[in-house]
Amino acid sequence: MTVPTASLPLPPGPVGLPLVGSALHFIGPFGRNPHAVLTRLAGTYGPVMSFRPGMAGDFVAVVLNVVSGILFSEDVVGMRVRGGLPFEDLVAAVHADWSRPNVSDAFPFLAPLDLLGARRRVSRAVARLYEFLDDEFIERWLAGGENHSRGDLLDVVLARHAKAELTRSEMTKFFTDIFLATSNTSRITVEWAMALLLKHQDKMEKVQAELAASLGSKDFVEERDLDKLPYLRAVVKETLRLQPPAPLLPRMVVADGVSLGGFSVPTGTCILVNLWAIGRDPAVWPRPEEFVPERFLGDEAADFRGMDFAYKPFGAGRRMCPGLDFATRPVPLLLASILHKVEWRLPDGMAPEDVDLTDRYSMVLELATPLRAVPVASTP
């Protein structure tokens, strides 16, 4: 909203110290969970608050194959990039370097110096990924001169290239972005869903009963089966409410005269929208801390699309996740595939209540304790 803001106060917030600003709130045990620190501070300062950061403003492989199946109708896992590294290790290396804490997180003015070399390492790894996709898929199909028609995304992109609507470099960048944006978000959503289901065995039984009733003796789940699995899709939605992979959405204020909740927000401010807190707001969600997929059943239930601002795990507005349609198919498909005809047990001696649902802020919101579960083929 743009209105005259000269008379409005700035939002309240914790007092910032010179140089470090409010960074002290984000170090120590809370530093690993900025979404939770922000939620706690909002309890003191209200829903619109300010703080000064420093001086300036083993599902991965499956996910990668599901994605490469949609993109290229081929599996990428096990393929080697230049230098002999397996493809999946290269993607993991990019994510690991990206999410490693960096001194410039607390002191952004040091970012251009790249003191820990993280930016250089990430750039090199992304360049290798780009090179691999270009050689392995784009070059192969362009040089082969064959007609690629397998009903995948590569078909669509090559057709647009043939009409000079996309350059070769744009095609490769597009596929590089998709691998980087998909692998972690989709993988962690499935991991959280499994952790929540293993902790809430009654919900696990409901999902498996739905799979058995809808798919019967069919061995593999297909995308078209998803329409018959409303409870499973509700499990994914409830998982994204409780544990949105990207819990904090940044927005820069680039014009004067912006106000929010009755406070003036100066140009240059970075606004963080806390999706994690919104998804657990007791004013909107009954029993907000509980895992209740049933709340997403029925016509009136919240959805990713539309104007329901209480439920936005894919963000909103112009910067909203462009992969929404892409993500909302593979994630339930992957979850259904690992649950159908497979019974999952906790390791020996572990009870459902022992499943640790503590989260840890990284590039995506990770489980603080990695999930361990044992698959057992269920008896027909």
Ligand code: HEM
């Ligand atoms: C469960 C899966 C996913 C979730 C929860 C998710 C969530 C998000 C969120 C919250 C944002 C920031 C939106 C905003 O600032 O308003 C985002 C951005 C983005 N997502 Fe996703 N995403 C998922 C999967 C994907 C997939 C599969 C793709 C690609 C096919 C993708 C591509 C992107 C891209 C390119 C951006 C940056 C958009 C921009 O900055 O303009 N995402 N995603």
